[in-house]
Amino acid sequence: MADLTVDPKASLDGAPTIDFDKFKPTRSLIASRKRKDAIMTVLIALAFVVACIPLVSVLWTTLVNGLKRLNLNFLTYNMTGVVGGNPTPSGGYGGVVHAIIGTLEITAGAMVISIPIGLMCAVYLVEYAHGGKLAQTITLLVDVMSGIPSIVAGLFAFSVFTILIGPGSVNGFAGSVSLSLLMLPTVVKSSEEMLKIVPNDLREASYALGVTKQRTITKIVLRTALPGIVSGCILAIARVIGETAPLLMTAGYIASTNANLFAGKMTTLPVYVYQEYSKLNANCPANATAACVTTIPMERSWAAALVLILIVLILNGIGRLVAKVFAVKSER
């Protein structure tokens, strides 16, 4: 048992005597500390300004170039029957409805695959594995997975489908599989971080009420972490929704609308953007009317890019809304 009769006086006996003036800051040191503080403040604020330049530039460019062709016609037609720079019978120049459908379906497919798996993997890591060897391996491999080049993910999904279904099985779902490979690490990592910060108190409180582990996890832990998980998933979606290379390989490119995720090629917005960019310009025959626009592919490309950004923005908005609705009410 520790000694109760501490004699504080005794403790200071033998203590060195200190000349505190030695430790007083000099005037110049104080000034230099202040200067350093100010410099860091400026640098940190500057970091933000610097980061804003590309952002504003990207958004502005896309907006200015994209608005030119972004109209209802563009959003409701696909690219069938679009020849050269000529207008279609509806008066437009083709559109992206097929690409919007493709992007939404393929991304949704990727979400359906990777979010449950990623989330359950995070649950395993945080709630069950407690940093064992297996958990460490998984964590390491998740990091490695985040470094898989998207094109390799595309090759992988393409080959898997070729082996399983047969040659030339290019379809939206293969695209979903390749995207989910890219999404998974982000989902696992962000969910893991979010689950980790759920206070242990809450788990213990739940167990103490005689609640099973499964219900504790689903109803307390996941529920508490939900806003964070949602924003992590949104981040993951944003990561893959703009992927081009793997989708070129797995989902291909087609001018018409295909709403069947599991059969037939499917165009997505990024692929569309890339294809139109690759066309660069359209030919107008010598006898063409004034309605024939040679620069139409680039214009479609920018407009589709704008649509893509808008979709991501809307998703982001939904995510934030969900996060807000389910947010943990802050104290007082």
Place this chain on the structure above:
Amino acid sequence: MSSQSSAAVMPAASGKTADKVFRGIAYACGILILVVLAAVFLFLLVQAWPLIGGDQGANSQTISDFTGGKASNFWGYVGPLLFGTVLVSALALIISFFISIGIALFISHYAPKNLATALSYVVDLLAAIPSVIYGLWGGLILVPAIYPFWNWVATYLGVIPLFNGPAANPSRTVATVAVVLAVMILPIITSLSRDIFLQAPRLQQEAALALGATKWEMIKLAVLPFGKSGVVSASMLGLGRALGETMAVLMILSPGLTYSFKLLQASQNQTIAANIAAQYPEANELGVSVLIGTGLVLFLITFVVNYIARRITEKKVA
């Protein structure tokens, strides 16, 4: 006090099976990650097999076809690609790391609350811009716009070998690509670091201030040490993204197969991912094997980098 509501207490469903099933699913999902990664690895290996176990004469023919005769064996081919990949991603990481930390600190510790919320949103927005748009923007807007700057750098800092002039015009160079990749990975590092800095314990920050620390000293004492390991893993995520980025590099970089550090000159380096994308559509079967072989090398490099990073952070934590 009577337990008048004991009627409400019925024997609960034990939930034992649900418990087991749930645990099983979670475990299976954990294992699935291993399986998938093993599958990817095996796939790469199998597809690259002709390269390793196949007819070496045909291989060197394919490779010299890829390189226009500059390399005829696999290592001679993948070496410069690997060098280029690491160079570009490392530069991107270096550029974005400090800026990301700066923004994250700005949001977590400097900006007033309303501004911080707005800024967080802006960062998320940046994260949401698809890479093909960065490719378009980088290739069409940034390349011409940044030339005067690189030219200035080459003129005044040209003595440093990295910045040896003359700056290529158009600037489809490693330097420009690194800038674009930096912009792309910036939001990833920023948003994770921000979340971590926001959770830096208040108590220790107050302790630092109470000792008479300036704000920056407080950050150095109480925020950065706390955030270190989290920032490292955020950076690894960002690095992973940079290593694997395909489209933006493909659309911007003028590739070359050298071991050169001349960041401002064109046709010096190429990344593995962009090279696969550039060669794949026209490649024959053996060509695809070679390309996948390069993918395998990238995969192994990612593995090693992550393993080392993990080792380092583990040591720091312990």
Place this chain on the structure above:
Amino acid sequence: MGQRIDVNHLNIYYGDFLAVEDVNINIEPNKVTAFIGPSGCGKSTVLRTLDRMHEIIPGAHVKGEVLLEGKNLYDKDVDPVSVRRDVGMVFQRPNPFPTMSIRENVLAGVRLNNRKISKSDADDLVEWALRGANLWNEVKDRLDNPGIGLSGGQQQRLCIARAVAVHPQVLLMDEPCSALDPISTLAVEDLIQELKGDYTIVIVTHNMQQAARIADYTAFFNLKAVGQPGHLEYFADTTTMFNNPQNEEAERYVSGRFG
């Protein structure tokens, strides 16, 4: 009503580290038993073994017996989940579920266990539990507000209400007042006095006056040195413990002039 607990030769481990050694104690039903002792002697650890909360810490395990009304909690065929339904626990720091309203917090034990309960039964249960926790009057008009919007003392009483709402036979409390101001402390102490009619109560406290005020029996834990396992040094009824302890260490401890 309350149930009795008998602890026999209990050794408690964190991994390989023996944290508490050979505890033998009989906890009487419908009485308040207080655990006191210096920091790190294992009070919380012992308390958590009484409803098998100890084992949720990775690597943690026990040797020995804890008999609840004669049935060993650590028998193979005993489901820890059902043990925890019989033995409630209130923690040092109030921990209401942040995503739930006051009402839902009280009902958490019922709802999370997937038990069906009619609206009117639920209303009755909420009122009964909150009255029991001496909180009803303060919150009856805002049952749908979030639980963490309450003050610290109110939160602690909400947690007590949550614990009693599942009708445990035993209530374990780990320093329930250490985060509270004197007024809230008083409210909780009054509540404990009242609850012991229905429950067996075990409370850990650093505050000897508090132990003296509310406990029927007091257990003094001690440890020989830091890093050594803790043990039960002396167990007696509270009057003896504070007035005439038959143990030198205990005497030295309780005679410290501490608040």
Place this chain on the structure above:
Amino acid sequence: MGQRIDVNHLNIYYGDFLAVEDVNINIEPNKVTAFIGPSGCGKSTVLRTLDRMHEIIPGAHVKGEVLLEGKNLYDKDVDPVSVRRDVGMVFQRPNPFPTMSIRENVLAGVRLNNRKISKSDADDLVEWALRGANLWNEVKDRLDNPGIGLSGGQQQRLCIARAVAVHPQVLLMDEPCSALDPISTLAVEDLIQELKGDYTIVIVTHNMQQAARIADYTAFFNLKAVGQPGHLEYFADTTTMFNNPQNEEAERYVSGRFG
């Protein structure tokens, strides 16, 4: 040596919310002044205004004067960083820097002020501060171990050592013993008694016995109702406060039978 503090017509805000109203108090140099009062009455808030820690909370600000030896801390030309150099603070929950060793923790403040300290000067200072905080004997053999490897009570004393090492004129302590067991509490109280020879000490405590034991003066804060601003109800020397308070609220509060 210690400096005197005079607080005049101080109103303290969190954003628009007036947390504490019109405080006037004179804190004598080289004495211990205790702040007591119910939860939420603003004790911590007032304490934190004395070294301008209040304003680091976003939106928080004050109106009124705090004079340190006659100089208003809140004058435009006063740098809060230099104020905090003169006025040290110890928090309710121990907060050593987790990445630093015990030794580096003690030196943290000094290193900010003066980068070029000789090894022997530093050694002397560490020993002096740790002896002052009554921790030297416990840690002298493991000064290079991390600070968070210590027990809660040891950590708290380490934080006190860290605060005194920069030799402030005033030491503010916010419930420094609430997380401690009785033995550590005693050590800290003894330390306070000793330190007051060198410093002006202000301590917030929930524990009235503690206030009675160690304070020379006691300030009783109160609040009319939840959501209302707190205020200084009564200020007196400690003997008067606990034996013969001239204020009804204060009397009711100190006569409560709380630990």
Place this chain on the structure above:
Amino acid sequence: ACGDNTTASNGNNSSNTSTESTTKAEPISGNFNGAGASSQQAAVEAWVAGFQGTNPDAKIAYDPSGSGAGVKTFLTGATAWAGSDKALSEDDVKKSESVCASGAAFDIPVYISPIAVIFNLKGISDAGKHINMDAATIAKIFDGKITKWNDPAIADQNKDLSLPDTAITVVHRSDKSGTTQNFVSYFKDAAPDAWSYDLSENWPNEVGQGAKGTSGVVNTVKQADGTIGYADFSAVGDLGTVAVKVGDKYNEISADGGSKVIDDSELDSSATGDNRVVVKINHQTTTEGAYPIVLVSYMIACPEYKDTKTAEFVKAWLTYVTSSEGQQAAASAAGSAPLPDSLAQKDAASIEAIKTK
């Protein structure tokens, strides 16, 4: 399906619907896939539109995934035909035997497009002027041997232009490309002394800058003064083009000029296999008005399919594509050069070999 521009068959408003159409039998219906060369993409769009004019129920999808990928897919049997910028290799022909119901796949030229040598030079290209060059000069520029625009080698051929002292920046394709192979094969034939590299679809040296795809090259050339590159004629836009020396004249690029070279070329006798029509471009042609740098792109098909419906489709499709109507549609949509009649007839003979019963 949803969003289709339905009556689009006449969206191609040039040589409108003709009569002597090839499809006498009932219209083709069903879903058909092709994949391959991206160079054909614009032409295929026009062909699909034209084909659907007479066969409104035929749904045709073309994936411009690249020649190599297109052939690979075709060899798995997943597509009805492939588009390719180069003729089949012998290996590929052999492999195709397992995919076709009988016989081996054959390739026929369907799309001829001149490759422009584009440049961006202040005072010249923005004034709409051409620069004259012979094959050796172009080759030396692209080999980095000529580095200034006012190099005597160039200036001597352009006495009427005042060329600036600007450095030349060469822009070439960075991806594997049929355009590149066709372009450098011109050097190999017309200026063998100035070009020592092996023939390859990859750019062989490290001169200048590489850019992905035709669009990448064109954009890069646009981005700086003094650049020179090569690209499909349809992508030139308002950039300057080099007039190439043929005989002793300098001919500007034109679709007709491209046709003329092909008309003057032989079949490649090394391409063995039934029904194959492979052109060996005569880069040294001296035909009046010819433009010798051209890309010939092929369609690849089987002589017999496992599925007669596909066979019927492929036969009708190729017939339409190689018809003068189809060639005209491609010319107006993609700026390609029409197949010379001699070649069209050879194509027709091969197409006739496709068994539909």
